[in-house]
Amino acid sequence: MTDTPTTYALIDGRKVSGEIKSEISAKVHERKLSGKKVPHLAIILVGDDGASQTYVDHKVKSCKEVGFHYTMMRFADTISEEKLIKHIDHVNDDEDVDGFIVQLPLPAHISVERITEKIRSDKDVDGFTNHNFGSITSKNPLLLPATPYGVIELLRRYNIPTEGKHCVVVGASRIVGAPLSMMLAEQGHATVTLCHKYTQNLAEYTSKADILITAVGKPGLITADMVKEGAVVIDVGTTRVEGPQFKNGYAIKGDVDFKPVAAKASYITPVPGGVGPMTIASLLLNTLHATEKRNP
Numbered sequence: 001m002t003d004t005p006t007t008y009a010l011i012d013g014r015k016v017s018g019e020i021k022s023e024i025s026a027k028v029h030e031r032k033l034s035g036k037k038v039p040h041l042a043i044i045l046v047g048d049d050g051a052s053q054t055y056v057d058h059k060v061k062s063c064k065e066v067g068f069h070y071t072m073m074r075f076a077d078t079i080s081e082e083k084l085i086k087h088i089d090h091v092n093d094d095e096d097v098d099g100f101i102v103q104l105p106l107p108a109h110i111s112v113e114r115i116t117e118k119i120r121s122d123k124d125v126d127g128f129t130n131h132n133f134g135s136i137t138s139k140n141p142l143l144l145p146a147t148p149y150g151v152i153e154l155l156r157r158y159n160i161p162t163e164g165k166h167c168v169v170v171g172a173s174r175i176v177g178a179p180l181s182m183m184l185a186e187q188g189h190a191t192v193t194l195c196h197k198y199t200q201n202l203a204e205y206t207s208k209a210d211i212l213i214t215a216v217g218k219p220g221l222i223t224a225d226m227v228k229e230g231a232v233v234i235d236v237g238t239t240r241v242e243g244p245q246f247k248n249g250y251a252i253k254g255d256v257d258f259k260p261v262a263a264k265a266s267y268i269t270p271v272p273g274g275v276g277p278m279t280i281a282s283l284l285l286n287t288l289h290a291t292e293k294r295n296p
């Protein structure tokens with residue numbers, strides 16, 4: 001028996017991501033049959049951060065699942081910025097590579113901004129470059145930032161309309177909150193409120209949201225009293241919390257106090273299993289789009 005009322009619907013990111021992967025796989029198969037180029041994703045990993053290694057392993061596994069070619073490039077965390085840029089230039093020039101990512105975070109002596117801007121924007125399948133970021137507001141956006149793209153795709157596939165809705169985004173980072181708020185306004189035709197660290201009385205805004213999306217990385221930030229009855233709640237937050245009460249000594253937590261918030265929500269994403277799997281699905285979608293554009 002569960003102590004959470006089951007009035008809400010769970011948004012199952014694993015299921016949707018699986019559907020997207022099947023669709024991509026079918027397209028790759030078709031491309032192979034008609035002699036077209038198979039998408040090729042290159043991944044650059046610097047250092048031996050455990051979490052980054054896990055993310056990269058998932059990306060490689062996903063490439064294999066959908067039939068993409070992939071190249072994994074690993075460098076020690078002592079690599080200089082200049083040397084890393086040389087490798088990036090090489091991947092930029094490699095005609096066989098359709099898309100590539102540099103896994104973040106990078107060691108402190110390397111500028112994330114400088115590295116990101118060295119990636120050719122038509123191969124930037126994470127959607128991080130200024131060019132791709134700016135294109136969100138154009139009529140024909142290029143490669144969309146992967147996590148926001150995943151959130152939009154989840155809403156679309158669950159037939160949750162955004163047009164005319166009040167979407168409140170909490171967290172304003174350059175890779176999640178800020179681009180997502182632009183995409184919801186531009187493509188989703190929503191009325192958007194973007195909340196951040198300096199927002200005063202956060203609950204005043206979140207409690208007015210038809211669709212509440214949080215991307216901060218603070219477990220328990222969003223409590224039930226901050227959520228409107230019937231709201232759609234999307235939790236991007238992913239924080240590893242350690243403690244003896246958890247199996248394996250840790251648990252992955254979102255920003256939302258799940259059970260009490262779920263009791264008020266119409267739809268809600270779990271953590272893990274909500275937005276997380278969608279980020280990889282978006283990365284694959286972007287790689288396919290990049291390939292289709294370069295090699296129709």
Ligand code: NAP
Pocket residue numbers: 147170171172173174175176177195196197198199202215216217218221236237238239275276277279
């Ligand atoms: P980030 O760069 O640390 O950004 C967090 C944002 O929240 C910043 O704008 C920060 O402001 C703001 N913030 C901090 N405290 C706040 C508060 N009390 N109220 C409102 N806003 C506050 O992190 P991120 O890369 O955007 O990631 C956010 C979360 O999503 C993390 O838990 C991350 O692990 C997760 N994430 C998940 C996925 C996925 O695939 N599921 C992908 C990306 C990120 P300042 O910058 O001014 O401090």
